[in-house]
Amino acid sequence: MPKASGFSRFTRGVKHTVRAFASTRHPVLVHIVPMRRCNLSCTYCNEYDKTSDPVPIGTMLERIDRLAEFGTSVVTISGGEPMMHPEIYEIIDRIRHHGMIAGLISNGYYFQPKKIERLNESGLDYLQISIDNVIPDEVSKKSLKVLDAKLVNLKNHAKFKVNINSVLGSGVENPEDALTIAKRAQELGFSSTVGVIHDGDGLLKPLGDKEKAIYKEVKSLGTRSYARWNWFQDKLADGETYEWRCRSGARYLYICEDGLVHWCSQQRGTPGTPLLEYTREDMHREYHTEKWCAPNCTIQCVHQVGHLDAWRDPQLSLADYNKKHGFPKKDTISQVLAD
Secondary structure: OOOOOHHHHHHHHHHHHHHHHHOOOOOOEEEEOOOOEOOOOOOOOOOOEOOOOOOOHHHHHHHHHHHHHOOOOEEEEOOOOHHHOOOHHHHHHHHHHOOOEEEEEEOOOOOOHHHHHHHHHHOOOEEEEEEOEOOOOOOOOOEHHHHHHHHHHHHHHOOOEEEEEEEEOOOOOOOHHHHHHHHHHHHOOOEEEEEEOOOOOOEOOOOOHHHHHHHHHHHOOOOOOHHHOOOHHHHHHOOOOOOOOOOEOOOEEEEOOOOEEEOOOOOOOOEEEEHHHOOHHHHHHHHHEOOOOHHHEOOHHHHHHHHOOOOOOOOEOHHHHHHHOOOOOOOOHHHHHHO
16 A cells, blocks of 8 residues: 555544544544564563464454454554564555554564655554653663664654654653653654553552653643543543543454454453454443443543543443343343344
């Protein structure tokens, strides 16, 4: 798939956004994992292993085709480290073949010029790299010192949008690093965001006073973009809950390497239904039912999707939803239909 221009990417993004506001019957964003393995071992991360094989390309393409059948707008490839998948370019090409926006989340280690050109040719739309510190330490090797040459490569060769995400919270030894990283992203012409590190359930870890001051300064930097629709973090940074309607399982899907649908990367196992068996009835249930973890959730991408429907369709408890629709108490509508 030839690389689209920045203007074409913008117009496609506007088209998908308008469609997302007009209809609630399709996923807006899907994160899909082509392999769980990663070349790094960041101590706070629970999304990788060191041994698993890549998902076979035929299986990945079948899953991408299924997402297209649902009318998905954006498919972001995650991991593990997705750049380790030997057919990563074919996966991106298949996403773009269906007219979906193609994104990639990476640790940044694999962006040599030739690989960047291959990503251009495949039609990648956007890339996010999270950088945790300036100098590598025992917590993370995703450091500015190690990755800066790769960032320069991206500046010189990438035809896709690049966002650099820095982090604050427990485990980050020098919170000032987030500001240094954001300023470097700005120098290179990239957008920048800042995340609050969550615990193993994706829930809140409040920031200290120094971290909160840095958080506010980082947020003031850089270009504006949809990636910076993250005002929910203001309350979380202060240790307060944030009341919202999480639409995971419907408007946002997380597809693990086993091809199962989950609420998100931190709530794997719920609902845990195979993508090829997932139905619009399943999505209807997840759209209209509450999530127990929502008030303390720090998962930025899920919040951003939730903004689109914040003004409509109040949610019910699962028990009340089943009662309203005449279902016995089951974990999924698919189970009810199977009975």
